[in-house]
Amino acid sequence: MTQEDEQEATPPWDAARVNLTSKELAPGVFAVMPDDVFTKDHVATTAGFVIGEHSVLVVESMLNGDLAAQLIGLVRQVTPKPIRFLVNTSYHGDHAYGNYLFPDSTVVIQHPATKRYMEENFEDDRRFMIGLMGKGKGIERVQARAADITVPDMIGIDLGSRIVEVRHFGFAQTPGDLVIWAPDAKVLWVGNMIQAPSPALPWLLEGRHRETMTTLARVRDFLPDDATIIPGHGRPMRPADIEFPLRYLRELDSAVRTAIEQGRSVEATLEAVAMADYAEYSLFDWAHNSVNVPAAYRHLQEPGSEGA
Numbered sequence: 001m002t003q004e005d006e007q008e009a010t011p012p013w014d015a016a017r018v019n020l021t022s023k024e025l026a027p028g029v030f031a032v033m034p035d036d037v038f039t040k041d042h043v044a045t046t047a048g049f050v051i052g053e054h055s056v057l058v059v060e061s062m063l064n065g066d067l068a069a070q071l072i073g074l075v076r077q078v079t080p081k082p083i084r085f086l087v088n089t090s091y092h093g094d095h096a097y098g099n100y101l102f103p104d105s106t107v108v109i110q111h112p113a114t115k116r117y118m119e120e121n122f123e124d125d126r127r128f129m130i131g132l133m134g135k136g137k138g139i140e141r142v143q144a145r146a147a148d149i150t151v152p153d154m155i156g157i158d159l160g161s162r163i164v165e166v167r168h169f170g171f172a173q174t175p176g177d178l179v180i181w182a183p184d185a186k187v188l189w190v191g192n193m194i195q196a197p198s199p200a201l202p203w204l205l206e207g208r209h210r211e212t213m214t215t216l217a218r219v220r221d222f223l224p225d226d227a228t229i230i231p232g233h234g235r236p237m238r239p240a241d242i243e244f245p246l247r248y249l250r251e252l253d254s255a256v257r258t259a260i261e262q263g264r265s266v267e268a269t270l271e272a273v274a275m276a277d278y279a280e281y282s283l284f285d286w287a288h289n290s291v292n293v294p295a296a297y298r299h300l301q302e303p304g305s306e307g308a
Contacts, residue, residue, distance in 0.1 A: 012233075012283055015063050015094075015137040018044040022074040025228055025236070026185035028052070028162070030078070032060075032071055037235045041200050041282050045094045046230055048189055049075050050182050052159020055084035058106075059180050059189045059230075061098030063129075064138030068098025085109060085157055087166055088147075089191025089232070090174045091117040093129040099145035109155075110147035111168055111176030118146040151178060169222070170215035171208055179219065186227040190219065196234020198244040199280040201287045204295040213249045216242055248278055256296040266297045 019035045028051035034043040045067075047060035056075060062068045075083060086106050088096040091114040099108055110118070118125075122144040130139050149155075154167045165181040172193030180189040193215065195203060202212060223229070223239040230236055252275065259269040273293050278284060 011133050013044045020070045029182050029185040031230050051079050052162040054160030056081050057085040057164050060095045063094040065101045066138050068101040089178050097142045100143035107148045109149045111178050112150040113176035115147040169218045171211040172215040189230045192232035194231040196231050197237040197241050202245050204292045207295040207299045209296050
């Protein structure tokens with residue numbers, strides 16, 4: 001899907017109306033979520049922070065300076081310790097545009113692909129995000145700030161008597177998807193590799209749905225059954241909940257592959273792959289019909305794919 005295609009979608013949330021709240025999941029481990037997270041199946045960006053003996057690690061920086069300031073304010077409500085680390089799970093603006101508002105002493109951490117994208121495409125991406133989210137949402141004031149440290153695989157970060165792991169399990173929505181794991185609290189932030197619990201569906205914005213399935217299965221198998229997952233835009237969930245997007249992707253793969261084998265065009269495939277059992281999702285028409293089916297069709301038509 002091109003950026004022009006995505007700009008046709010109605011913004012799923014209004015950046016000027018987001019009110020962030022924090023929830024302590026374990027001592028010193030907080031999820032930061034919009035206040036409507038338990039009443040909708042897709043909300044504004046979720047985030048979080050982990051407090052160690054000496055310092056704080058923050059997950060995500062939000063879409064603009066106003067939301068980043070809300071996030072920092074929630075940290076300051078519970079601790080004066082320095083925010084030493086900030087991790088972006090991807091290059092998406094609603095997860096990384098607020099970086100500039102954090103202190104110069106804060107170390108920004110990203111995957112190498114995320115850093116590269118932000119350094120090479122920031123102005124184009126900002127114009128795109130203004131078109132997608134609307135003018136006057138604070139994006140115009142955003143300043144570029146990419147990583148100080150990149151993580152291609154995994155690092156452990158010592159906050160003082162507490163280690164937090166930053167890991168890359170593989171492609172899920174972008175080449176640079178990172179997750180943040182607080183092992184003593186059994187809490188994992190996954191960014192947009194999982195939008196939200198059921199009925200929310202994956203967004204195959206860059207295609208490659210089979211890689212997404214592999215990565216999600218790796219994440220599920222890594223976690224203990226009682227772990228808590230903070231998805232990119234929804235309420236906390238359990239590892240068992242990952243089976244829902246995996247089932248959807250498996251069914252999508254099978255149905256689109258069958259349509260290709262029958263010689264259907266992408267337009268005819270859209271009619272054949274209705275998958276109405278998943279239509280409860282509030283963004284179903286856009287996510288499934290405008291994004292996922294065409295993306296899977298293109299991917300399965302590529303040379304070397306079983307669907308080609």
